[in-house]
Amino acid sequence: LTKVLESLILCKAASFLSSSDHQFGFKSHHSTDMCVYALKEIVRYYLSKSTPVFACFMDASKAFDKLNYFTLFEKLLKRKMPVLIIRILFYWYCTQQIRVKWGSAMSN
Structure with missing residues (x-):
């Protein structure tokens, strides 16, 4: 059901969500493989x-463990996403x- x-x-909600063309992950038709390819070509x-x-790499994996949902919902409101969808989320x-x-075994 989920x-x-x-x-x-x-x-x-798709029409209310937009991102940069430079975002590769979590986006339709934009895999991280494309990012690796672009880097190799550059x-x-x-x-x-x-x-x-010269290159600098940053591991931001921990950033995704600390998402502030209230900030996310505020951003969705600013993009005029229907309130009903935001309330469900x-x-x-x-x-x-x-x-x-x-x-x-089951975790706590």
Whole structure:
């Protein structure tokens, strides 16, 4: 049922959600493989010009563990997303409980 609800919400909300063309993950037709390809092509281009290439990488995986839902909902309101959808998401994310099952063991 959750997948059906997610699909319905996404269909209704898609027109209110936009992102940069530079975002590769979590976006239709934009896999992280495309990001790796773009990086390789940029490096190849500058190396062919005998130019030094410098890169900086940041691991932001922990940033996704600390999402402030209230800030997210405020941003959705500013994008004029229907309040009903935001209320559904608000209830969904503020009341969820998550557990991991491995074999017969269950996390707290």
